[in-house]
Amino acid sequence: ESNSNLIRATLFPGDGIGPEIAESVRQIFKVAEVPIEWEEHYVGTEIDPRTNSFLTWESLESVRRNKVGLKGPMATPIGKGHRSLNLTLRKELNLYANVRPCYSLPGYKTRYDDVNLITIRENTEGEYSGLEHQVSIFPYYLIENCLFLEIFKFIGIYYQVVRGVVESLKIITRQASLRVAEYAFHYAKTHGRERVSAIHKANIMQKTDGLFLKCCREVAEKYPEIKYEEVVIDNCCMMLVKNPALFDVLVMPNLYGDIISDLCAGLIGGLGLTPSCNIGEGGIALAEAVHGSAPDIAGKNLANPTALLLSSVSMLRHLELHDKAERIQDAILKTIAEGKYRTGDLGGTATTTEFTNAICDHL
Amino acid sequence: ESNSNLIRATLFPGDGIGPEIAESVRQIFKVAEVPIEWEEHYVGTEIDPRTNSFLTWESLESVRRNKVGLKGPMATPIGKGHRSLNLTLRKELNLYANVRPCYSLPGYKTRYDDVNLITIRENTEGEYSGLEHQVSIFPYYLIENCLFLEIFKFIGIYYQVVRGVVESLKIITRQASLRVAEYAFHYAKTHGRERVSAIHKANIMQKTDGLFLKCCREVAEKYPEIKYEEVVIDNCCMMLVKNPALFDVLVMPNLYGDIISDLCAGLIGGLGLTPSCNIGEGGIALAEAVHGSAPDIAGKNLANPTALLLSSVSMLRHLELHDKAERIQDAILKTIAEGKYRTGDLGGTATTTEFTNAICDHL
Ligand SMILES: CC(C)[C@H](C(=O)O)[C@@H](O)C(=O)O
Ligand SMILES: CC(C)[C@H](C(=O)O)[C@@H](O)C(=O)O
Numbered sequence: 001e002s003n004s005n006l007i008r009a010t011l012f013p014g015d016g017i018g019p020e021i022a023e024s025v026r027q028i029f030k031v032a033e034v035p036i037e038w039e040e041h042y043v044g045t046e047i048d049p050r051t052n053s054f055l056t057w058e059s060l061e062s063v064r065r066n067k068v069g070l071k072g073p074m075a076t077p078i079g080k081g082h083r084s085l086n087l088t089l090r091k092e093l094n095l096y097a098n099v100r101p102c103y104s105l106p107g108y109k110t111r112y113d114d115v116n117l118i119t120i121r122e123n124t125e126g127e128y129s130g131l132e133h134q135v136s137i138f139p140y141y142l143i144e145n146c147l148f149l150e151i152f153k154f155i156g157i158y159y160q161v162v163r164g165v166v167e168s169l170k171i172i173t174r175q176a177s178l179r180v181a182e183y184a185f186h187y188a189k190t191h192g193r194e195r196v197s198a199i200h201k202a203n204i205m206q207k208t209d210g211l212f213l214k215c216c217r218e219v220a221e222k223y224p225e226i227k228y229e230e231v232v233i234d235n236c237c238m239m240l241v242k243n244p245a246l247f248d249v250l251v252m253p254n255l256y257g258d259i260i261s262d263l264c265a266g267l268i269g270g271l272g273l274t275p276s277c278n279i280g281e282g283g284i285a286l287a288e289a290v291h292g293s294a295p296d297i298a299g300k301n302l303a304n305p306t307a308l309l310l311s312s313v314s315m316l317r318h319l320e321l322h323d324k325a326e327r328i329q330d331a332i333l334k335t336i337a338e339g340k341y342r343t344g345d346l347g348g349t350a351t352t353t354e355f356t357n358a359i360c361d362h363l
Numbered sequence: 364e365s366n367s368n369l370i371r372a373t374l375f376p377g378d379g380i381g382p383e384i385a386e387s388v389r390q391i392f393k394v395a396e397v398p399i400e401w402e403e404h405y406v407g408t409e410i411d412p413r414t415n416s417f418l419t420w421e422s423l424e425s426v427r428r429n430k431v432g433l434k435g436p437m438a439t440p441i442g443k444g445h446r447s448l449n450l451t452l453r454k455e456l457n458l459y460a461n462v463r464p465c466y467s468l469p470g471y472k473t474r475y476d477d478v479n480l481i482t483i484r485e486n487t488e489g490e491y492s493g494l495e496h497q498v499s500i501f502p503y504y505l506i507e508n509c510l511f512l513e514i515f516k517f518i519g520i521y522y523q524v525v526r527g528v529v530e531s532l533k534i535i536t537r538q539a540s541l542r543v544a545e546y547a548f549h550y551a552k553t554h555g556r557e558r559v560s561a562i563h564k565a566n567i568m569q570k571t572d573g574l575f576l577k578c579c580r581e582v583a584e585k586y587p588e589i590k591y592e593e594v595v596i597d598n599c600c601m602m603l604v605k606n607p608a609l610f611d612v613l614v615m616p617n618l619y620g621d622i623i624s625d626l627c628a629g630l631i632g633g634l635g636l637t638p639s640c641n642i643g644e645g646g647i648a649l650a651e652a653v654h655g656s657a658p659d660i661a662g663k664n665l666a667n668p669t670a671l672l673l674s675s676v677s678m679l680r681h682l683e684l685h686d687k688a689e690r691i692q693d694a695i696l697k698t699i700a701e702g703k704y705r706t707g708d709l710g711g712t713a714t715t716t717e718f719t720n721a722i723c724d725h726l
Contacts, residue, residue: 087567127533128567132570134570166571166574168568170530170531171529174527174528201490203439207496207497211527211529234622237629241626241630242473255564255567260600262597262598262600265601266602266603266605270601271601
């Protein structure tokens with residue numbers, strides 16, 4: 001009974017407050033008559049009794065087939081030895097660029113009123129390689145030029161763990177760096193942006209961040225109409241808090257993107273208000289709310305759906321449904337600007353439903 | 364002709380504006396009758412013709428002997444294949460903790476007026492290990508269970524570089540983590556601070572940042588009177604820009620410290636206003652201005668000496684010359700608060716000399 005005029009999109013409501021804020025998106029899409037049919041799948045930290053899984057192959061296939069999806073928050077248990085679902089999705093779907101627009105919301109006052117920037121984060125490698133080791137060394141004093149010892153050594157028999165020393169590997173590849181740089185410049189060009197800043201720490205990590213910069217420079221040459229600059233991450237953070245209007249589009253390796261996109265979100269009020277969209281190979285776009293799953297308020301109709309709603313707007317733009325995107329975004333921003341219905345995190349007392357209804361009234 | 368009542372301290376004026384702002388410290392110390400005799404050495408990016416060196420053994424010995432010193436900015440040329448002098452000093456003098464107090468300056472308005480925090484940065488390892496490689500692999504398809512090939516392989520003959528893939532190693536040790544954690548808790552206790560927050564990304568780097576946290580927890584147990592919490596770095600940056608008053612003392616691995624201390628400096632006006640002090644093994648304290656050497660305004664009497672002056676105050680406190688420290692700090696803060704004499708970076712037109720003289724008038 002699927003309607004062929006409808007675009008199919010995958011929906012992962014996620015953990016905690018996920019289902020409530022996803023419901024808000026569903027309702028608003030219905031009122032705005034968005035031609036989308038949701039294909040909902042459960043992906044989350046708890047095992048789903050229906051599938052006995054927290055992430056089924058069908059869920060991944062759904063995104064791969066539809067090429068477009070929306071995901072709610074998924075919890076990342078610290079040190080539970082169980083890889084974050086967010087990371088698993090990035091890896092399985094090869095979501096190589098994470099795009100986070102960040103702009104001051106009219107009527108919602110923070111210390112900054114002039115924020116309008118885009119962070120584009122490499123999303124697959126760098127400090128997120130997952131390669132970590134206890135450091136071990138070969139005690140050379142054991143060798144006396146003996147072939148057998150050489151062979152034992154090769155086989156690894158004599159390697160000794162150094163107590164209290166661990167290492168993590170940051171891996172930077174030319175391929176992934178070029179890919180995200182290309183995405184950033186293309187984004188800047190097609191979105192009327194003027195400048196791309198590559199954020200790095202190549203004064204310390206000359207090889208890895210150095211390679212990242214080299215790739216950005218190569219791509220920059222192909223876009224002479226876009227200004228290009230390089231900014232050291234510590235200095236970038238200082239400049240961002242002093243004067244965020246100095247920046248336009250920022251592109252950077254994985255961890256720096258993680259840090260700077262959260263910093264930028266903080267400037268305009270927090271992760272509850274900022275959209276995010278992951279771009280994958282083959283034209284996949286998985287929009288997501290990047291805030292936490294807020295288990296303390298889950299199921300209480302208190303959650304702020306703004307980040308997921310604005311992410312769903314990113315998704316609509318990706319689908320070139322610009323009219324619908326504009327209408328929904330306007331209604332969200334108006335509701336926040338009016339300030340009559342605001343959820344608790346924004347200092348108000350509205351429920352998720354009241355806030356959602358107010359948006360619908362503006363549609 | 365050295366006066367035995369005087370404490371000897373090493374002075375490295377550094378590059379660019381370094382000599383001018385060091386002169387400002389000398390003048391103020393003289394007027395305030397600080398019982399310090401400077402032992403000045405040149406350390407800088409240019410070769411000193413007198414010694415034909417940019418860093419002499421005598422310079423290092425001077426700090427090791429005096430156990431206390433003050434350094435101006437030293438330039439870090441990006442990608443010149445020549446290790447930063449800042450890093451060389453940290454390594455040679457084993458400066459394991461970098462302490463940066465950051466507080467709102469009365470009368471100097473920024474977007475924040477409630478900043479009062481201390482960042483304590485591990486200063487010797489982590490992402491600053493200097494270990495970076497082209498990744499190479501052994502092409503196993505070449506081996507046919509042949510002993511000679513095994514040996515060749517061991518010797519490394521057959522390793523092949525993977526093009527376009529590089530890695531940096533982040534090294535975390537139990538020893539350095541315990542040492543900086545111990546310093547942070549001791550600092551909190553002796554400076555009337557209530558809370559220590561360990562900043563990390565152990566949800567991704569479970570082994571390295573995990574070990575760092577484990578060490579912090581061990582030390583925290585010895586200081587039951589100090590509150591202890593752990594904050595993920597991305598979240599920490601978001602909270603810092605939203606509400607810096609949430610934090611007190613922050614302790615963290617090297618790169619996070621680099622990033623967060625600059626972010627915090629940005630909250631109160633920038634690196635031109637924040638002191639820094641490096642603590643080394645054996646009770647060494649090397650205070651430093653962490654801003655750049657500003658070659659564009661060097662020699663023009665336009666530099667703001669505040670960061671170096673406040674760093675010299677940190678040095679005096681380390682020497683337990685609390686009266687002098689208090690008097691000089693008061694005079695600096697009053698001069699800034701009055702706002703009559705401010706250097707260009709703070710929106711004023713005063714020269715370095717005028718600003719320094721104004722401080723002297725307040726002494
Ligand atoms: C939850 C965590 C693994 C994740 C990350 O570090 O990437 C989050 O901070 C994000 O930014 O999406
Ligand atoms: C200049 C640079 C090598 C240095 C660092 O990265 O540590 C600087 O940013 C600092 O914070 O002292």
